[in-house]
Amino acid sequence: MTFGRTDTSILGRWWWTVDRITLAALLLLIGIGMLLTMAASPAVAERIGADSYHFVRRQFIFLPPSVMIMIGTSLLSPRHIRRLATIGMLGALVMLTGVLFLGAEVKGATRWLSLAGLTVQPSEFVKPAFAVVAAWMFSSARLEPGFPGRAIASGLYVVTALLLLAEPDVGQTLIISAIWGVEFFLAGLPMILVIGMMFMGVLGGVAAYAIFPHVQARVARFLDPQGGDAFQVSTALNAFHHGGIFGTGPGEGHVKLILPDAHTDFIMAVAAEEFGVLLCLGVVFLFALIVVRGMARLMSEDNLFVVLAGSGLLVQFGLQSIINMATTLRLMPAKGMTLPFISYGGSSMLALALGMGMMLALTRKRYGTEELEA
Amino acid sequence: MTLFLSRRSAPEFHPSEDFQTSQAAVKLDGVKSRALETGRGRLLVAALVFMAAYGGIALRMLDVSVIEHSPDAKPAPQASIPAGDEMARADIIDRNGVVLATSLPTVSLYARTSELLDTQDAAEKLASVLPDLDVDETQAKLSSAKAFAYLRRNLTPRQEYDVNALGIPGLYFEKGERRVYPHGSLSAHVVGMTDIDNKGVSGIEKKFDPRLTTDHQPLRLSLDIRMQTIVRNEVARAMSDFNALGGVGLIMDVKTAEVLSMVSLPDFDPNDPPPATDNSMFNRAAKGVYEMGSTFKLFNTAAALDYGTATPTSSYDATQPLHIYGAVIHDDHPEKRWLSVAEILIHSSNIGAARMAMEMGGANQRAFLNKVGLLSPLSIELPEVGAPQVPNPWREISTVTVAFGHGLSVTPLHLITGVSALVNGGDYHQPTLMATDQPPPGDRIEKTKTSQAMRDLMRDVVLSGTGKNADVPGYDVGGKTGTAEKAVKGGYARKSVLASFIADFPTSDPRYCVLVMIDEPQGTTESHGFITGGWVAAPAVKRIIAAIAPLTGMEPTLQSQQAPPGRHNVAQAQ
DSSP, X not given: OOOOTTOOSXXXXXHHXXXXXXXXXXXXXXXXXXHHHHHHHHHHHHHTTSOTTHHHHHHHHHHHHHHHHXXXXXXXXXXXXXXXXXXXXXXXXXXXXXXXXXXXXXTTEEEEEEETTEXXXXXXXXXXXXXXXXXXXXXXXHHSTTOOHHHHHHHHHHHHHHHHHHTTOHHHHHHHXXXXXXXXXXXXXXXXXXXXXXXXXXXXXXXXXXXXXXXXXXXXXXXXXTXXXXXXXXXXXXXXXXXXXXXXOTTOOOHHHHOTTTTTTTXXXXXXXXXXXXXHHHHHHHXXXXXXXXXXXXXXXXXXXXHHHHHHHHHHHHHXXXXXXXXXXXXXXXXXXOOTTTSSOXXXXXXXXXXXXXXXXXXXXXXXXXXXXX | OOSSOOOOSSOOOOGGGTTSOHHHHHHHHHHHHHHHHHHHHHHHHHHHHHHHHHHHHHHHHHIIIIIOSSTTOOOOSOOOOOSTTOOSSOOEEOTTOOEEEEEEEEEEEEEEGGGOSOHHHHHHHXXXXXXXXXXXXXXXXXXXXXXEEEEEEEEOHXXXXXXXXXXXXXXXXXXXXXXXXXXXXXXXXXHOEEOTTSOEEEHHHHHTHHHHHXXXXXXXXSOOHHHHHHHHHHHHHHHHHTTOSEEEEEEEETTTOBEEEEEEESOOOTTSOOOTTOGGGOOTTXXXXXXXXXXXXHHHHHHHHHHTSOOTTOEEEOSSOEEETTEEEOOSSOOOXXXXXXXXXHTTXXXXXXXXHHHHOHHHHHHHHHHTTTTSXXXXXXXXXXXXXXXXXXXHHHHHHHHTTOSOEEOHHHHHHHHHHHHTTSEEOOOBSBOOSSOOOOEEOSOHHHHHHHHHHHHHHHHHSTTGGGOXXXXXXXXXXXXXXXXXXXXXXXXXXXXXXXXXXXXXXXOEEEEEEEESOOOOTTTTTOOSHHHHHHHHHHHXXXXXXXXGTOOOXXXXXXXXXXXXXXXXXX
């Protein structure tokens, strides 16, 4: 794809202003995700009695719309991003409420909603939408004295978090909380309140531990791996060791035959076993590149809304990847969290494409007054 | 690659905010620029945190993939099986080092259900080499949601080889060990047994479970398996001769209170135990409490002699049944005359014993019984310990009946421990199942003189009383019979008795006490229909002593004492 420097069409301008390195990293991640889905999911599909390529096929169906959504969204201006996110936020809240009444219960939680034959996980879509809307509110509060932006953003956070906890989905609540906390922090929350918020975070963790039995069980297993059934994590660690530096080669691993979540939460174990730690380090590098480079670009940004929204989106993306990999490596208690663009999951991929599309849009170079009336 | 792009020099002025006055715009621009500065600084912090997190993850990946060579071990359900020949559970041996319980290495077959490809096929193949495996049941186990399923414990090496040869993925062998009791039921009630997880569930195995699993030295018991064999044979013989329900046999070293033999029949094979509720699982010797009957007259006599309310030559009126506190006390072998203390024992006179107790007083009687340990549970090294049933309140009628062994229930182990203290010079030791070289000092319960008198009196019972059937020439056996009618609802059953005999030998300086107790013997022609201790238990004690005395290195004395005729006859003395 080449565009002349003088090309002022939408695509031409997009090509010269978008962060092409990040775009390439994202596409590479999606590619690796497809490769690993092909490696890990047939074994899982066969185990549950489905056709071998059941998951692969479903994931590939979501590939073109995801890439189109990501690129399409990245064409938008910050103002349009804001509008899109606001509409998305309202839609997501309606769906989150709907899920409580109409959702299908899977493994003890109600997270999926059937919409016209497609099962959708509204909690995936609420995260990017919330990141942008909250950023808008925080920046407005800072720039327009008297505007209760912080209160609105925090109220929105509380409502969303409660809806997520009702499913229950502690993991997504954690992500939403992190987005809210980081944006509040970046928007100039006084240091005393930053410390207070950290304290609240700890308190929230303790409360989750006290209220949800499965949270307690997971912490207990983390602290005493021999005591309980830390089967998935121990098996995952064995897979890393088995794979070594270069891996056993595609199809040669056996961890995918054992782990129920080999194609989702524990996909890095499959990657490590069959493709070696080198591929895993490559994936870590790509995530780090996208997050840190994105933040670096935002640091030279002049618009507070853009800084906050971009950061919120990157925090969501980065934190999910860190929690997923840290769980697999037993650096933290088991927390079901998909690895962005790598783990199997249609809703997750579409929502991440939307979020990263918005991030790409926000981190585009803007000269002069171009589309900055935010 | 440049991760950090250079910051653009200055915030620009945005004409889009033209609607504001230029002053307001400048002011706003100031607010905006301060906000941006804060945001940028803090964003740098966030970026550094993320970099650190990713760096940590990358290091951990290298750590578990390359550096850590045995990550987390295998998720096998059991750990801590020592390497080599050493077993996790220590052996239990008798006082001479004979193995009573040991562990053998075995393998158990288990499946990691998620690794199996075809459960039906696997179950059928397994059944082909392990024919007693049920195909449907195995298939159900293999298809269950559990991650692990034990299919078969304790495979032989041949079976292990055969299963391996099937080449079924997902099947694993777990190294383990199996408890084996080479003597089977012989010492089952003492040694106890373990469950399928090698955890002690009864006897020494339970009591010493922590010791056996932490210290790999064998645990040495006080039992002598040779004596145990003899005692078990003789108790079993007496049971079968008299068609009895059960039996108890005990041997105790009187100086140390070590239990050399403890037999409770019926017993069980710990290698193949019956259900836990089975009658044979009950240890009558240590847990069963019984009204012991006339053997208690030994304690009654010793107490009266020691308190000085009676002397060996005192005599008591046994001409008439004793009417007292609304009860009538009869003698089983009525002499219908005054009896000396020795004659009370020789003829086992209930009336005489009752009169002795009344003269001594309930408080004295109770204090003495407490000293010989009959009023509280024993601290023997077994989980199965019976608590005595002590009359409460201790009325005058209790004093009368306890004198001849009714109204107070104790375990057979209580009886032999108490009698050992009576005859060993007067030192009470807690009974033990541990081999001891140097017993702790005992508690004084009586004068040495009393102990000497008790030995003589017990010898008299064997020489000229109800215990004649227990005499073993050359070993100076002393003893006392007991025939206790078993309490049934509302009274006592005359035909259901506990026939017992407690012996010590040699009476010159006793080394061992032997107790045999037979539960509900039926009369035979050889016993002339008698079901008394003298006819049922005394012959068994005699055979036991005759068999074990040579084992102890004890030399028989050449001339056996004869009772001087009429020595104790009060009527003649008067």
